[in-house]
Amino acid sequence: MSTRAPAKPFDAASMSTSVKVFAFATLCVGMFIALLDIQIVSASLRDIGGGLSAGTDETAWVQTSYLIAEIIVIPLSGWLSRVFSTRWLFCASAVGFTLASLLCGAAWNIQSMIVFRALQGFLGGSMIPLVFTSAFMFFSGKQRVIAASTIGAIASLAPTLGPVVGGWITDISSWHWLFYINLVPGVFVAVVVPMLVRIDEPDLRLIKGADYLSMLLMAVFLGCLEYTLEEGPRWNWFSDSTILATAWISGLAGLAFVSRSLMVANPVVDLRALKERNFALGCFFSFVTGIGLFATIYLTPLFLGRVRGYSALDIGLAVFSTGLFQLAAIPLYAFFANRVDLRWLMMVGLGLFAVSMWDFSPLTHDWGGKELMLPQALRGMAQQFAVPPTVTLTLGALAPARLKQASGLFNLMRNLGGAIGIAACATILNDRTNLHFNRLAEHLNSTNEALNQWMATVGSNFAALGQSGSEGTTASLQQLWQLAYREAQTQSYADTFLVIMVCFIIATALVPLMHKVKPPPAAAASPDAH
Known part of the structure; x- marks a missing residue:
């Protein structure tokens, strides 16, 4: 070339x-x-x-x-x-x-x-x-x-x-x-x-x-930012020390990159x-x-x-x-x-x-x-x-x-x-x-007549399968949790x-x-x- x-x-x-x-x-x-x-x-x-x-x-x-x-x-x-x-x-x-x-x-x-x-x-x-x-x-x-x-x-x-x-x-x-x-x-x-x-x-x-310094700063800024964004929801954001560290590194590198890019002649x-x-x-x-x-x-x-x-x-x-x-x-x-x-x-x-x-x-x-x-x-x-x-x-x-x-x-x-x-x-x-699960759970109690009827129906279904009353109740509650979570x-x-x-x-x-x-x-x- x-x-x-x-x-x-x-x-x-x-x-x-x-x-x-x-x-x-x-x-x-x-x-x-x-x-x-x-x-x-x-x-x-x-x-x-x-x-x-x-x-x-x-x-x-x-x-x-x-x-x-x-x-x-x-x-x-x-x-x-x-x-x-x-x-x-x-x-x-x-x-x-x-x-x-x-x-x-x-x-x-x-x-x-x-x-x-x-x-x-x-x-x-x-x-x-x-x-x-x-x-x-x-x-x-x-x-x-x-x-x-x-x-x-x-x-x-x-x-x-x-x-x-x-x-x-x-x-x-x-x-x-x-x-x-x-x-x-x-x-x-x-x-x-x-x-x-x-x-x-x-x-x-x-x-x-x-300007290799700008390239390095940009790579650190974007790399740490992408890591923070991808992993943050999984690790509850800044409660995780690694996410907190990468966020700080990204922010500081980003500020340095922007400042340098605005000062140099050929960014x-x-x-x-x-x-x-x-x-x-x-x-x-x-x-x-x-x-x-x-x-x-x-x-x-x-x-x-x-x-x-x-x-x-x-x-x-x-x-x-x-x-x-x-x-x-x-x-x-x-x-x-x-x-x-x-x-x-x-x-x-x-x-x-x-x-x-x-x-x-x-x-x-x-x-x-x-x-x-x-x-x-x-x-x-x-x-x-x-x-x-x-x-x-x-x-x-x-x-x-x-x-x-x-x-x-x-x-x-x-x-x-x-x-x-x-x-x-x-x-x-x-x-x-x-939030929605907690709000739904507030209404799923013993005063809810529709819930009581549903629990009785599901419990009887489990009883027909040969399960004991306590086992049927446990299985019904598990099914109820799954439905509420869905x-x-x-x-x-x-x-x-x-x-x-x-x-x-x-x-x-x-x-x-x-x-x-x-x-x-x-x-x-x-x-x-x-």
């Missing part, structure tokens, strides 16, 4: 439309598999734990290690692409992701699986933001709107399909194939990208003057871009959509597994409607995107997401795929109308020179929203379940969906503050200017 700066800016007009579309589609394949793997294990953690003889707490790290590694590398992708070029960084990410996937499938114990999943997230994470920057370099005008729509669809559809694909693969084969399915698309991306994606040149001179992450209203609001909307995307993907399978007792495949089939309705909404969005102000389309998407959360709130313990159809359909359409315009309005007006670092920060906010959203939902579920859990899920609804109502109200953007010329400046 040459270390010379490019002689002239990338000229998208020099490429035929068919070549640009094929190159962009190849990049999207890489982004899709990297995003899919965030959630592909979520419905199969029990199978993975059983296969590797691991407990529940250890198995949870199969997902946590991937998220921590990915969230660290995403904001670094802008600087890395300037050093190695988009072409070679994407190729290296695809190769590393593919090899790590192979290692995950061959893991021999839970410790090796956690290490390989961290490698998979770290090596493949750069593919996600690089697709955003490449799309804005390749396309302009109406083509850019379609490209942004495609990216937005993938960004929200891939995590949604994760539990579906994972549950289906685990059911028909084994959990090993959750990772082996990445091999063919990974090799395809690694081969094709160097041949077609030549939008910038590497500049290895940037390695010498890089690793361009936080100064947040001074621009559209970019700051866009990052906030990315954060909120991250809450909606990842938290609902977390809540729905959890409800179906814990309350309804669904298998991994049944869970996948029950949540599949979200993806179907999002796909169906793509042509509708594409039709309106070139005719209607994108801000109003984004308001429709965010508002529809709030409505879908409201439709989740009448949840009862017997809800399944049929009852979940309408709220999931609304959520699928909402995702398509909320994410793509956010991408275009936030990144579409930025000069190519700023796109790389801005895209990393924009994508980081979505993943942070997901991490914080899941942690908050887990805490709400725990606290509200205890109802308390169900009510807590409904409460959590309402909290997410409030977040989207706030976001919807803020959309008019964004400016209508006019995209700059496709090649107005060198993508590597700095």
Whole structure:
């Protein structure tokens, strides 16, 4: 690789439309598999734990290690692409992701699986933001709107399909194939990208003057933050000394990172871009959509597994409607995107997401795929109308020179929203379940005539099975506890969906503050200017 700066800016007009579309589609394949793997294990953690003889707490790290590694590398992708070029960084990410996937499938114990999943997230994470920057370099005008729509669809559809694909693969084969399915698309991306994606040149001179202290501070800040968010609900937050320590370390490292990034001339992450209203609001909307995307993907399978007792495949089939309705909404969005102000389309998407959360709130313990159809359909359409315009309005007006670092920060906010959203939902579920259970228990006493009749009926049923009176009473009380706990859990899920609804109502109200953007010329400046 040459270390010379490019002689002239990338000229998208020099490429035929068919070549640009094929190159962009190849990049999207890489982004899709990297995003899919965030959630592909979520419905199969029990199978993975059983296969590797691991407990529940250890198995949870199969997902946590991937998220921590990915969230660290995403904001670094802008600087890395300037050093190695988009072409070679994407190729290296695809190769590393593919090899790590192979290692995950061959893991021999839970410790090796956690290490390989961290490698998979770290090596493949750069593919996600690089697709955003490449799309804005390749396309302009109406083509850019379609490209942004495609990216937005993938960004929200891939995590949604994760539990579906994972549950289906685990059911028909084994959990090993959750990772082996990445091999063919990974090799395809690694081969094709160097041949077609030549939008910038590497500049290895940037390695010498890089702000490595900021990189270290950012890694410590994000890594400890993700650990705190993932493990906090499980260990009762700050009552655990480890969680308290990682929270303090994350906070101090974060303050140091922000201070240094605002002082140095060439920061690793361009936080100064947040001074621009559209970019700051866009990052906030990315954060909120991250809450909606990842938290609902977390809540729905959890409800179906814990309350309804669904298998991994049944869970996948029950949540599949979200993806179907999002796909169906793509042509509708594409039709309106070139005719209607994108801000109003984004308001429709965010508002529809709030409505879908409201439709989740009448949840009862017997809800399944049929009852979940309408709220999931609304959520699928909402995702398509909320994410793509956010991408275009936030990144579409930025000069190519700023796109790389801005895209990393924009994508980081979505993943942070997901991490914080899941942690908050887990805490709400725990606290509200205890509250609802205690409230239900207050009414389950000897003065409750309906309860007395139910206890007598259930006790007689156990007596008919040959159990003594005391045994029948004990069994009846156990069954009563299970029923009360099930109802308390169900009510807590409904409460959590309402909290997410409030977040989207706030976001919807803020959309008019964004400016209508006019995209700059496709090649107005060198993508590597700095």
